[in-house]
Amino acid sequence: MTAKLIKGTEIREQILAEIKEEVEKIKAEHGVVPGLVTILVGENPASVSYVTAKIKTAKSLGFKEVQDNQPDDISEEALLELIDKYNNDDTIHGILVQLPLPKHIDEKKVLNAIDPDKDVDGFHPVNVGRLMIGGKEVKFPPCTPAGIQEMIVRAGVETEGAEVVVVGRSNIVGKPIAVMMMQKGPGANATVTVVHTRTKDLASHCKRADILIVAAGVPGLVKPEWIKPGACVIDVGVNRVGEKISEKTGKKVAILRGDVDFDAAKEIAGWITPVPGGVGPMTITMLMKNTLNSLKYKLGLA
Numbered sequence: 526m527t528a529k530l531i532k533g534t535e536i537r538e539q540i541l542a543e544i545k546e547e548v549e550k551i552k553a554e555h556g557v558v559p560g561l562v563t564i565l566v567g568e569n570p571a572s573v574s575y576v577t578a579k580i581k582t583a584k585s586l587g588f589k590e591v592q593d594n595q596p597d598d599i600s601e602e603a604l605l606e607l608i609d610k611y612n613n614d615d616t617i618h619g620i621l622v623q624l625p626l627p628k629h630i631d632e633k634k635v636l637n638a639i640d641p642d643k644d645v646d647g648f649h650p651v652n653v654g655r656l657m658i659g660g661k662e663v664k665f666p667p668c669t670p671a672g673i674q675e676m677i678v679r680a681g682v683e684t685e686g687a688e689v690v691v692v693g694r695s696n697i698v699g700k701p702i703a704v705m706m707m708q709k710g711p712g713a714n715a716t717v718t719v720v721h722t723r724t725k726d727l728a729s730h731c732k733r734a735d736i737l738i739v740a741a742g743v744p745g746l747v748k749p750e751w752i753k754p755g756a757c758v759i760d761v762g763v764n765r766v767g768e769k770i771s772e773k774t775g776k777k778v779a780i781l782r783g784d785v786d787f788d789a790a791k792e793i794a795g796w797i798t799p800v801p802g803g804v805g806p807m808t809i810t811m812l813m814k815n816t817l818n819s820l821k822y823k824l825g826l827a
């Protein structure tokens with residue numbers, strides 16, 4: 526193996542320790558802690574496990590955490606009223622509505638109802654606009670792209686003038702990470718290309734990348750010969766390709782595979798993120814950072 530592993534599990538611990546220290550300092554000096562509410566509608570098993578992990582992390586950092594679970598058949602109106610309640614609650618600084626929502630609820634309408642200054646997911650159009658403008662305008666970068674940028678920076682990968690190729694153009698990962706990497710500023714200043722399902726020659730673009738960010742949702746899409754020797758490869762793919770029995774718990778767990786052929790790619794890349802244990806752990810971490818920042822904006826500390 527030639528590539529250095531960029532482990533999200535390790536970077537997460539560093540960032541969470543930094544957040545915890547700041548929470549304690551703010552609590553001592555201002556008598557307040559960050560407040561995060563997660564709103565979960567229904568009992569989708571993946572959503573339940575994400576929300577549980579978010580709440581557990583918030584608790585471990587000394588946040589006020591509220592897990593507000595609602596039945597599958599809650600009306601859109603009642604959900605909007607609930608969001609309004611938290612918009613007006615001074616002890617809550619971050620509101621997260623776990624997606625997907627049931628079909629009878631208009632997801633866009635719900636996300637747009639969250640106060641943009643409590644939108645720690647960064648999905649509200651106001652925050653999407655702020656991200657596009659860049660610099661000090663940005664309040665809540667979306668969590669997965671923010672985690673990716675943090676990993677690149679903490680691994681010591683040069684981004685200034687680098688050729689960044691993003692595979693995928695989703696609103697949650699591809700589009701925002703492309704914008705973030707091309708902005709002026711540290712950890713950015715890159716030349717960015719976005720490729721997608723209609724791109725004519727994916728391989729030729731990927732081969733130019735100093736930093737290759739893959740968020741396509743296609744297991745093993747990126748072949749080793751598409752990788753420039755020494756490149757930094759960030760694999761955002763979390764594809765369930767089967768099930769196995771966990772050695773630790775004896776329970777059935779998903780077998781996860783990334784969008785990159787890891788075993789071959791690690792012999793060519795300079796840096797690479799594993800799946801699992803790479804980008805995945807960073808998303809919740811950056812949600813905590815956004816929630817802390819929300820309180821800091823309110824207190825005039827950021």
Ligand code: GUN
Pocket residue numbers: 621622623624625646668808
């Ligand atoms: N469902 C899957 N990922 C996410 C996320 O990052 N935020 C929210 N709100 N829902 C999700």
